[in-house]
Amino acid sequence: MDSPPIPDLAIVNCTALVGSTAGRAEFAPGTTLEITGGAISAVHTHPVDAPQAREVIDARGMVAMPGLINTHCHAAMTLLRGAAEDVAVGAWFNDYIWPMEVNVGERDVYTGTTLAAAEMIQAGVTTFADHYFFMDQAARAVVDSGLRANLGSAFFSSQGADGLGASIDFATRWSGAAGGRITTSIAPHAPYTVDDDDLAAAADAARALGVRVHIHASEDIAQAEKSIAARGISPIEVLRRTGVLDAGCIIAHGNGIVPDDIPLLGAVRDRVGVTHGPKGYLKFALGPITPIMDLLAAGVPVGYCTDGAASNNTMDIFESMRITAILQKQLAGDATWFRSSAALHMAGPESAAVLGMRGQIGELRVGACADVILVDTSGFHCQPVHDLGATLVYSIQTSDVQTTIVDGKVLMRDRRLLTIDGDALRSELRDRAREITDRSHGRTIQDYAP
Numbered sequence: 001m002d003s004p005p006i007p008d009l010a011i012v013n014c015t016a017l018v019g020s021t022a023g024r025a026e027f028a029p030g031t032t033l034e035i036t037g038g039a040i041s042a043v044h045t046h047p048v049d050a051p052q053a054r055e056v057i058d059a060r061g062m063v064a065m066p067g068l069i070n071t072h073c074h075a076a077m078t079l080l081r082g083a084a085e086d087v088a089v090g091a092w093f094n095d096y097i098w099p100m101e102v103n104v105g106e107r108d109v110y111t112g113t114t115l116a117a118a119e120m121i122q123a124g125v126t127t128f129a130d131h132y133f134f135m136d137q138a139a140r141a142v143v144d145s146g147l148r149a150n151l152g153s154a155f156f157s158s159q160g161a162d163g164l165g166a167s168i169d170f171a172t173r174w175s176g177a178a179g180g181r182i183t184t185s186i187a188p189h190a191p192y193t194v195d196d197d198d199l200a201a202a203a204d205a206a207r208a209l210g211v212r213v214h215i216h217a218s219e220d221i222a223q224a225e226k227s228i229a230a231r232g233i234s235p236i237e238v239l240r241r242t243g244v245l246d247a248g249c250i251i252a253h254g255n256g257i258v259p260d261d262i263p264l265l266g267a268v269r270d271r272v273g274v275t276h277g278p279k280g281y282l283k284f285a286l287g288p289i290t291p292i293m294d295l296l297a298a299g300v301p302v303g304y305c306t307d308g309a310a311s312n313n314t315m316d317i318f319e320s321m322r323i324t325a326i327l328q329k330q331l332a333g334d335a336t337w338f339r340s341s342a343a344l345h346m347a348g349p350e351s352a353a354v355l356g357m358r359g360q361i362g363e364l365r366v367g368a369c370a371d372v373i374l375v376d377t378s379g380f381h382c383q384p385v386h387d388l389g390a391t392l393v394y395s396i397q398t399s400d401v402q403t404t405i406v407d408g409k410v411l412m413r414d415r416r417l418l419t420i421d422g423d424a425l426r427s428e429l430r431d432r433a434r435e436i437t438d439r440s441h442g443r444t445i446q447d448y449a450p
């Protein structure tokens, strides 16, 4: 009989987050995780003999968690971090971001995505869904950084047929690339910037390719009300009529999802998810907030996101989780709603489901992708640990993430990045940051008029 292959990596002596439901997070002390060929090949929650692995990481005192998932961002917008602060959303787009993005070239997207990747690796994020332009450069940054990503080339109907065509072309060429670390989406910007014909074509393309549509929709209640006043239907109903919901989609934000939308989304809950990044909504003073309680009750997955760092300032999913948890309690007027177990469940299987990757990422289980982070809870801000779930939701800092592993490969060890040259990155940013925020050219890429 053949003996099983020797694991590439074993993580020993960790406390592993081995299961979560909305009601319970299950931690197993003294766990050994084995990784073979990019997948988790064994989870021993009981003491085992020292494993014969090519590499062994002793994770005593660490919590092993599934790597975090950022379900919606514009990674290269790290370049614009802090460049448009204390303004309303309309001015943010029209007076700052879209004029600044005129300056963003292909090399900048590689640099900005690499900056985001460095930050995410250090913050324990192992998968991100990206929605931007010059996406070949973003894909290169994913290849080089070692992260896992779902990438979509964003387009507006104002670009004519080229935008849609490029989005389909990109999704076709990069699907399954980087040894399967890259998956793709078709990425229309939003129902107010992309017309119904293009949305229907995007849905058809997504169906043909077996990928999702990744789109901003009902971002706030003003967008929903404007659509209802102008067309008699909500943006979510627009997505239903154009076939986008049926094809499967990642819906960014959804703060303006109205009660009539919930059954529409519930009917496609196996292939539709909503991404939630509350820090930006609070900064923009948007209200109401995504109806997470209603969506979860209808079985619709909801995942955490950061959106771009130009609005969120960080790519920190621990922060998105923490703000979501406290905001959910406040909105519900119920301190017993959205327990730390629910917050962690959303970080894992729920966020994975938003990307159509339930069972593949977001869980430490045999057969899942070996995307694992090791988090140190010995910091004074975590001690003593009476409730480990609460520690991870309410106390932990991204600087507590010690090791980040994606596809079985160590991308950060003891806080040291192994795939990104941080000094080279900083010096490139120094040279380019001011040029990117120059608005003296007086041009823009699009008008914000939802």
Ligand SMILES: [Zn+2]
Pocket: 072, 073, 074, 216, 252, 307, 308
């Ligand atoms: Zn966005």
